[in-house]
Amino acid sequence: MIANADKNALLLCMQCGTCSASCVAKTSFNLRRLVFDSFLKNDLLSSQNLWDCTTCHNCQSRCPRGIPLTDLIVESRKGFVESGVLPTEIRDYLTSIQKFKNPFGQSKQKRVEWAKDLDLKVVEEDEFEWLWWVGCMVYDPRTAEVARKTARILESIGLNFAILGKEEGCCGNDVLSMGEEGLFELLKEENESIFEKYGVKKLVVSSPHCYNTFKNHYDFAGLEVVSILELVYDAIRKGTLEFKYDVEASVTYHDPCYLGRYNGMYDLPREVLKSIYNIEFVEMRRIRENSFCCGGGSGNFLRENRSRSNVSRAREAVSTNADILAVACPICLNMLEDGVKTINAEIEVMDIMEIIHLAMFGE
Ligand code: SF4
Ligand code: SF4
Missing domain, CATH: 3.40.50 (Rossmann fold)
Structure with missing residues (x-):
């Protein structure tokens, strides 16, 4: 669970830039600068561009001063909602x-x-x-x-x-x-x-x-x-779920923010994949706590000018030479398929449930 947002926490910032460097929305706003401007004004984070934040939690989990950045962004949005000043x-x-x-x-x-x-x-x-x-x-x-x-x-x-x-x-x-x-x-x-x-x-x-x-x-x-x-x-451990078909493929896995950073579920999806016969499991450069968001969270998957982080994440997956990019979230599936199409790559984006289905039923 995430700590409650506290605007005084902004005063702890040492302007290292870790947050802005790891942000999927960095083309819309510079979080480090916004934090600086906000603590001068003793204010929360007041930029309309904050709607481009996917609430991926990367900034918050990486900030060396433990500033609850994502929580503060959500807190600031509450202010915009209350005042009725919202992007269409x-x-x-x-x-x-x-x-x-x-x-x-x-x-x-x-x-x-x-x-x-x-x-x-x-x-x-x-x-x-x-x-x-x-x-x-x-x-x-x-x-x-x-x-x-x-x-x-x-x-x-x-x-x-x-x-x-x-x-x-x-x-x-x-x-x-x-x-x-x-x-x-x-x-x-x-x-x-x-x-x-x-x-x-x-x-x-x-x-x-x-x-x-x-x-x-x-x-x-x-x-x-x-x-x-x-x-x-x-079910796999109890033997009620049996794999009958080999999946001869190399597979990489994209951690969804809301399973990983929000709930600490990193090993289990990997264990599920590794239990499938003949899968060769390869990791991407940014994984687990440092995984890079697909760009779709907090409604951004439906927005017109959304971040292009899905394209850079698709490139990262391609660089592993994996045949399959496994996902565990319908929004990641949507965003990363789009990213793969944009760069015209061969890698197949599949939900883990689809890979299990393939290993159980051969299709
Ligand atoms: S990561 Fe934390 S300490 Fe560093 S600039 Fe961002 S808010 Fe400040
Ligand atoms: S939660 Fe993610 S998208 Fe939002 S400001 Fe932090 S790093 Fe950027």
């Missing part, structure tokens, strides 16, 4: 979540299209042990493919699970990182009353963004929250 794209994003419970402005009906021929349990119909929170990104066709494969994996390991279907809403991760606390509280209340209604005790979550939110920002009594990777790793 951010306002639209928040309105879409408020009205449609997803950032794409899509209907509830469309949320379940990915599963229409899958015959999955929906909570209102059946008893279940695990509720699978699929996440808003499933409106994206590429994430929908991953969800279909994930469903097959979960069924084949004999998991007693259900989905919420049309009733699934938004966890509120981006809303919270954009500083819209009021809307976050509303979403949280709605989701917790749904958990209450269906007696949910165990929640398995696909997206690291949803995982972080449910784990660290909800307080629904007795709710166990696990990442889909934890569940799958457990």
Whole structure:
């Protein structure tokens, strides 16, 4: 968990520039300079460009003075939200979540299209042990493919699970990182009353963004929250998930900020990949705590002039000579596929669940 933002912490800054050097949004603002300007004014970080911050947490985890930079940025955004001074794209994003419970402005009906021929349990119909929170990104066709494969994996390991279907809403991760606390509280209340209604005790979550939110920002009594990777790793260890096909490929892995820096989950995704026969695992230059963000966090994946960090991250992956760039987040999948296309590279971007599916079913 992250410490509460404290603007007095800015006074500790020694202007080393570590934060600005590691920032994915450094073409929009210079964090070191902003910190300097802000402490002169005894103010929080007051730049409209702060919306370009992906809340990747890199600056905060690397600052030698322990200044909670990401928290301060979120705190500053709260001020902008309160005053109503917001870029149009951010306002639209928040309105879409408020009205449609997803950032794409899509209907509830469309949320379940990915599963229409899958015959999955929906909570209102059946008893279940695990509720699978699929996440808003499933409106994206590429994430929908991953969800279909994930469903097959979960069924084949004999998991007693259900989905919420049309009733699934938004966890509120981006809303919270954009500083819209009021809307976050509303979403949280709605989701917790749904958990209450269906007696949910165990929640398995696909997206690291949803995982972080449910784990660290909800307080629904007795709710166990696990990442889909934890569940799958457990099944591999127990022998209920068996690999039948070799995946003869070299694979590198991109740490998602909200699994890695926010929740310290670095080893488990690597262990899952290394347990697949014949995979040769190679690391990129910047990994684990020093991993470089894909550029999509805090709603930036939908913004027009987003950072090009996905392109530099794609280049970094290509330089390992890996065949596959494995990801564990639907936003990273979206951003890094785009980065790979931009540089016209051969490397294939795959979610870890897709690689597992390949090793289980040969496709
Ligand atoms: S990394 Fe920390 S100490 Fe260094 S410039 Fe940034 S805020 Fe200041
Ligand atoms: S959280 Fe990431 S994107 Fe935001 S200011 Fe820090 S390094 Fe830059």
